[in-house]
Amino acid sequence: MNTIAAPSRKRSIGTARRKAATWIWKYRYLHALALPCMLYFLIFKYLPMYGIVIAFKDYKGMGGFEGIVHSDWAGMKNFNLFFHSIYFWRLLRNTLVLSLYLLIFAFPAPIILALLINEARGRWFKKVVQSISYMPHFLSWVVCAGLVLQLLTPTGGPVNALMELMGKEPVAFTSDPAYFRLILVVTNIWKEVGWGTIIYLAAMASIDPELYEAAAMDGARKWQKMFYITLPGIKEIVAIMLILGMGDILDGHFEQVFNLYSPAVYDVADNFDTYVYRQGLVEAKFAYSSAVGLFKSAVALALVVLANRAAKRLGSDGLW
Amino acid sequence: MKRNLPKKTRLITLVLTSMVTVAVLGGCSGSGGAEESDTASASNAPQDANAAPAEQPVQTEPLKIVRRSLGTRENGTDNQKVLDIIEQQSGIKLEAEVIPRDVYPDKINLLLASGEKFDFIEGQLVSWTALKDKGSLMPLNDLIDQYGPNIQKYMKDALEVMKDKDGVIWGIPRQESFPTGYAPTIRKDWLDALGMEMPHTMAEFEAYMDAVKKTDLNKNGKHDEIPLLHSWNLNGLIQIFQPYFMGDESTRYLKGDEVIPAVSAPGYKEMLTTFRNWYAKGYILKDFATINTNQITDLVLADRVGAYSGWFNSMVGNQIKLNEKNPNVAYDPLPPLEDAPATGTPAWGSNPKYSSTLLIPSTSKNAAFLIKYLDWTLASPDNVMLTWNGIEGENWEWVDKSKNTFTLLENASERYAGYYNLADFFDPAIWPTYVPADYDKPGKIEYRMRDIYKDYKFVEPFDAAIPFTLTGTPAENLTGDGATKIAESQIQYIIGAIDEAGWDKAVEDYMKIEGDILTEVWTKQYQEFKGIK
Amino acid sequence: MKQTLGEKLFDACNTIMLILVCLVMLYPVLFVFGRSVMTDLDRAAHPFAIWPTAWDISGYKYVFSSGSYIVNAYAITILRTIAGTFCNMLFTAALAFVLSNRDYPLRGAFTMLIAFTMWFGGGLIPMFLLVKSLGLYNHFAVLILPGLISAWNMLILRNFFMQIPQGVIESAKMDGASELVIFLRIILPLSTAALATISLFYAVGHWNSWFDAMIYVNDRDLWPVQVFLREIIHNTNLNDMIRSDAVVEVNPPAQSVIMATIVVTTLPILCVYPFLQRYFVKGITVGSIKG
Known part of the structure; x- marks a missing residue:
């Protein structure tokens, strides 16, 4: 035409x-x-x-x-109540700091463990290790927190017993702001690292075995195979998990913190989720908790969008 | 060449798709039915509570009782039998919907928010003042006047507690069976082993705790004895010792004609300082802030705990277990300490005599029948026993009918656990008294304890009956920041992370954030209330 | 090719490391299992033991004394897990496939619409009202439909699909295969590891969920196991001051009940999981290729 x-x-x-x-x-x-x-x-x-x-x-x-x-319109009233709390910055700080620590330590942990399992010898051994590593994931935080508290209690707990043997005074770890975040990170890793390997192992399973064979024939050592084949092979999945993790940055890990914290450590542990829970105990402050939730979601989405753009620029497919 | 799916795959796809479609449609078809029943019930003449008394309303649908679950006792085998007899004798039909106890308030709020029509809310698990402020509750004055002669007869004083400042009744009250809740118990056998008498003063009590710390009373070669253990974290200590230091047990404090927050009142700091000393000396646990009920039980059963402060009968079960190995173990009531400071009084704390037990949602259509049911229950001790304990001869029997005492037959509570008892009102005028049978070991211990407690002094919170509300006041928009400030400062002060000046500053900050506003609001409402009275 | 000393050392260290990891993971689980059959006094006397000196199964008796309810609840849970996971995978895989086609014009729009729902939602009350108006309240389907597609799972699966080499797909297209055929005969068979993974996620989600049943179902015959077990834990755990006076609570030790509950809920999953591992075989064989 x-x-x-x-x-x-x-x-x-x-x-x-x-x-x-x-x-x-x-x-x-x-x-x-x-x-x-x-x-x-x-x-x-x-x-x-x-x-x-x-x-x-x-x-x-x-x-x-x-x-x-x-219902009457209240405009930004609920949000203002939230922003003007004398604790707002503290809550924000605690949430971000915990997320940052988890990002630095708890995010790579399953990747590393998956690599180790992948490199291990013996089919049966690997199966067993995998199965066992998932177990803590199935215990609820109520149980895990209980176990942690028992381990760390200054009243006859093994950790403190060990300290006493070494001539030191018992320490109430879970009531001590200096140790609390450490406890949160370590217990989080212990509980979720095994489960987190599932997705990375699945990604490793999807790597074409011929790549490994070809590399072996070219004389590649174990290290080289890991760095040049396995890691790049799971690059996409790591990127996706990282992007999605960005969205979780304001997540307060409520179940974990709530079951472990106490007013002695509010200064380092109190975050949006636990704060709103205390606020809305019996009186169902729907509007207030809705406002807080909306704020969190908006920020989380903004972060995910940024992370996605960054990932795309680095060559990943991104989320969308 | 177009490749067609093999027949087998196509068939499977077809079957699976239809399965899913059926499942989805099956879910959706219910909506038609729901709409029908809604219109049908709407067209029924509403049970007009204000109709002329001569016109007796007829119950067209069972009462919808939304109650918390009784755990495994939900499946009592006698539940249906008892219900049948109840319906036969009272003429009123009931239907219960059960919610797990820990999510009860959440689900109730959800049901109310979504406009569900039901007839009963358990008053003890929700805040009735908050619900009434939201317009969620039905006023009961007219209903009680019309259908509740027995309610008026027995609950005349109690109903005052459920009234707001305009005299509107918002729920049915409950009467405590026993004027106490919070009192410490102490290891009698350890007192004896130490050659000490039952402490009557704080000094004596502290001397006991000191001795426990230093003596190997459980004979295991370790100094692992814990002088004082308590429940509910810090509250377990405050609720019990507040009357001793402050003369009352509440978050509010009456200062002349003014109502101020308890934390700023005389005696509070002294109380916290005492706890601080106890912490420093090791009388209370270092991790008292995070310990939970199970760990407490473990420590008690490990034969390590010298005294316990919490709900008065918390140690009964543990004592029975410890008795299996050592029949001398006894957690006996500790009498109120006599050397109370001037700001306090020698007494332990008590639950208020009257509290709320039964609320009716404003959306209820069968409120009249619920009141009638309640009234029928109170018509005679036999009715009370039927709803509360089941069938005479099968679940329970009279010990002495003239004295209104009864006992439970063995395993009766497994078969019927008071499922259809909607309101406890332990007024001996109408409510029978339980006498523990021989098989009921915990019951017998508790019975003995109550005998001792009846001679002790207890204080009720002064503000139990006053309808404080924050709605419509300058305090309406307060957030939880004040509570957080106090909660964390208290603990920090006790464990020594801040000093006395630090605590004073915290109270000052708290008063600025919300304390001053609350004082104003509470004082105003208190004075109005007393003015009416 | 012979292994260098460095590689042998690495293997040895790796093995030891993994064994340590296993022990650290295993202990708490054995702790719970072992102590669920101990007496209260035993537990108090040996705070860290995992083998009972005297067996006490009263906790289990209590849990199962709910009689027909627990057995029925198990049936509901199993039914929900199987039917639910099946429905989940059906829709999730279909959607993931559609969105993995780079040249599908609606791809961007759909992905954004779906991703948006991961952060924003109306909340509990509108959902509740919706469920009621759809007639799903108190209906078994409410345990499956509201959570039919998890955006998170779907996006993960989509990315797995996107990694399948385009070449295979291209040649199939040139042979005249429709998208449906590509989906069923190429994508799915090549993605067993991913499909098994996502199925596992959904299945565990179904097995452990209790909140939706608690909110949307009030008929105890339709409650899955988790709701009852939570009820039992909280009932024994709460210092219940709200009691009709004469009803004496003769519970078995709270700890026994709680631990028995945990065993009863997690044991089935732990037993089933190894059978799903068959689908991870690739990952296991890949690593075992001797270098």
Whole structure:
């Protein structure tokens, strides 16, 4: 078709329609597969989203759907209450510091463990190690916290017993702000490192075995194989996990902290999640906790977007 | 060449897709039914509580009781039998929905927020003042006038506790069976072993604790004895010792005609300083702030604990276990300490005599029947016993009917655990008294303890009956910062992380954040309340 | 190729390291299992032992004395786990596949819409109202539908799919295969490790979930095991001052009950997991290639 003269309007609508039709037809299988799934997101995720307005209202927690719609607008009142708390900066600081520590220590741990397991000899040995390493993941934090408290108690706990043997005074570790974050990080690693290896091992399993064989034939040593094949092979998954981890940066690890902390360590341990929990104990401050949740989500999303851009620039596929 | 899916794969895909579709549609088809029943019940004439008394309302649907779960006793084999008899005798139908205890307040809030129609809320697990402020509760004055002659007869004084400043009744009260909750217990056998008498003063009590710390009373070669253990972290100490130091047991303090926060009142600092000394001397655990109930039990059972401060009967079960190996072990009640400072009084703390037990949501349609049911329960001790303990002869029997005493038959509480008893009101005028049977070892110990406690002095919180509310006051928007400040400063002071000046500063900060506002609000409401009275 | 001394040393250290890791992981689990059958006095006397001096199964008796409810609850949990995971994987894999096609025009829009839901949501009350209006309240399907697709899992799976070499897909397309065929006969078979992983995540999620049942189901016959077990733990754990006076609580030791509960909930998963490991065989064989 000649494009010297601009096509007439009538013809371009027809073209557009035909283009749309071909486009729908071309990808018809993908559309069909995607449709029920996106329907799920529409119904169960997007329909209830009107609830976000609760954060901006004086919602009392009564009256069903009408109750939400007809509550008075409170503007930023709930957010202001939140930002003006004398503890706001402390809560923010504690949340970020814990996340930072976890990022530095707890994020690489499963990767390292996965590499070690991958390099280990003996099929049966590997299976057993894997199975055992998952076990702490299945214990709830209520149990784990209980175990930790028993281990560290100055009243007859083994750690303190050891210290006494060495001539030192017993220390109440879990009530001591100097040790508390360390305890949080170490217990987190212990509980989740095994489970975290699953996804990295799966990624390692997807690496083409021929790459290893070819490298072996070229004379590559164990180290070289690990650095030049295995690590790059899981690069994408590490990137994704890191990006998603960015979104968790304001996550307060409620179950863990709540079961281990006490007012003695509020200064280093109290974060948004535990604070809001104490606030809303029986009186269901829906609006207030909704506002805090919204704030956290907004910041988390912003961080994920940044992380995604950075990852893409470094060559990854990113999240989107 | 287009490759078609083999027939087998196509068939499987078809079957699986239809399975899933059916599952989804099956879920959705219920919505039609739900709508129908909604319109049907809406078209029923609402049970008008204000209808002329001559017109007796008829119950068209069972009462929806949302109660907390009783754990494994939910499956009492006699539950249905008892329910049948109750329905037969009272003429009222009930239906219970059960929620796990630890999430009860959350679920109730959710049900209320979503506009669910139900008829009963357990008053002890939620804050009725907060709910009434939100408009979630139904006022009961008219209903009680119309359908609750027995309620009026027995609960005349108790109902005052459930009224707001305008005289509106917001729930049904509960009467405590026993005017105490919080008192320490002490190892009698260790006192004897040390050659000491039961302490009557703080000095004597501290001397005991000191001796426990230094003597190997459990004869295991180690000095691992713990003089004083307590529950609920710091609250286990404060709630028990506050009356001794301050004359009352509450977060509020009555200073003349003013109501101020207890932390700023005389005696509070002295109390914390005493705990601080105990901590320094090792009378209380170094990790008292994080210890939980299970660890407490372990320590007690390890024969290491010299005294326990918490709910008065907490040690009964442990004592029975320890008795298996050593029949001399006894955790006996500690009498109130006589040398209380001028700011305090020689007494232990008590739960208020009346508290809330039964609330009706404002969305309820069958409130009249619930009140009628309650009224019927209070009509005679036999009715009380039926709802509370089950069937005479099968679950329980009278010990002396003229004195209104009874005992439980063995394993009765496994078969029926008071499932349909909606309101405890332990007024001996109507509510029978339990006499423990021989098989009931913990019951017998507790019975003996109560006998001792009845001679002790207890103080009730002065503010139990006063309807304080923050809604509509300058204190409405207070956040939890004040509570956090006090919570952490208290502990820091006790473990020695801050000194006395540090605590004073913390109280000062607290008063600035919320203490002064609360003082103003509470004082105003208190004076209004007393003015009416 | 012979191993250098350095490599042999590495292997030895690695093995020791992994054994240590196992011991550290294993101890707490054995701790819970072993102490669930100890008497209270035994536990108090030996704070760190994991083998009982005298056996005491009262904790288990208590847990199972809920009689038919626990057995029924197990059935619900198992049914929910199997049916739920199946539905999850069906939809998740389909969606992940669609979004892994780099030339699908709606790809960007859909991915963003889905990712958005990972951070923003209406909250509990609107969900509750929605469930009620869909008629799902108190219906078995409510244990499966609201959580049908986890955006997180789906994105992970999508990225696995995206890593499959394009060449294989291209040649299939040139042979005239439709996307459906590519999905079923190429992508899926090449992704068994990823599929098994994500299935495991979903399955464990179903097995451990209790909150949705607690909120959306009030019929005790439909409650999965976790709800009951939580109830038992909290009932024995709470210093319950709210009691009808004459009902004397004769519970077995709280610790026994709690530990028995934990064993009862985690043991099945620990037993099933090794069978899923068959699908991780690739990972295991790859590493065992001698260099």
